[in-house]
Amino acid sequence: MAQRMHGLDESQSDLWVALTVFSQLFTPAMDARLREVGLTLFEYGALMSLSDAPDRALRISEMAERTYAPVPRLSKVVARLEGRGLVTRSVSTTDGRASLISLTASGRRVLLRAAQIQAAAAHYLVLDRISAGDAATLATILSPLVASLDTTGPLSDG
Amino acid sequence: MAQRMHGLDESQSDLWVALTVFSQLFTPAMDARLREVGLTLFEYGALMSLSDAPDRALRISEMAERTYAPVPRLSKVVARLEGRGLVTRSVSTTDGRASLISLTASGRRVLLRAAQIQAAAAHYLVLDRISAGDAATLATILSPLVASLDTTGPLSDG
DNA sequence: GACATATGGTTGTCCCTGCAACTAGATAAA
């Protein structure tokens, strides 16, 4: 993907390549690191969404929103995590269809270890390689772009 | 993944979240756009590696390097692309084990359409949303980080 | 040349994901 692309000048193309390659390598790199605690990056995010939740519990659909993933995926991930004893499920008192997912003590322990791995990786892969200013710049430029990727956006135009 | 993480201050954590979310959303977003021409982002990259190659042909292992993916994956992707008539395979004259993969005319046509979709997406998702200066900044900061993600790097330390 | 080793690719198995169809409980209308 290095060849000049239609409608992009060289510097635009450079950026696009960087974003593409980064995106392709990031998840596998993190998955490899988190394998030590038996989690994927996505599972880590799912557990984190619970840990961050106001009352430490979320419904599947809420987890799906917060992890930017479709509900069926969360349904299966939660089933796996439940099978491993990292989360528990309780039927919502207000809605018999909904289930509330909570972290178990074991889940909290694993999450804690995973968070440490995450932080170490963040430093090793990125933060220790760029200046604090560049880090701030990067976050500032990147954050608003996330919204445009969130699949609700139109596919066609542009 | 919004909770404060160990060893990261708030701005560092913001960057990490932005990188993580961006990486998770980017590939699906591009895959969805490229579906129109029946390619995934990865297949697009694989075809592009051929198109970029000096003599317009590469061996599987070379494609693997250029797409940052393991050889078995390329082996299967090439098989699919070959089945769809987008590439052809010819045994290397110098090494009976190696095969040379080349784009077909049909492959070139599809790649051309895909490149247009790519460019449009690049504008719509990113380039039209940030200034030219920010784009250049982003590329400058991001590019060197790619090397650290390329899986040869150590998993443990950091 | 014969044997060991290294290299280029392929294949088999398992797991994960996407998508569509589906079940079950909730809400609305009549």
Added chain:
DNA sequence: TTTATCTAGTTGCAGGGACAACCATATGTC
């Protein structure tokens, strides 16, 4: 209440990717 519709979540199937084991050709050593 009965029926229709909507919503929360689950499940089945098909396709792709990771990893390890494997086959076939090449190279190096004696």
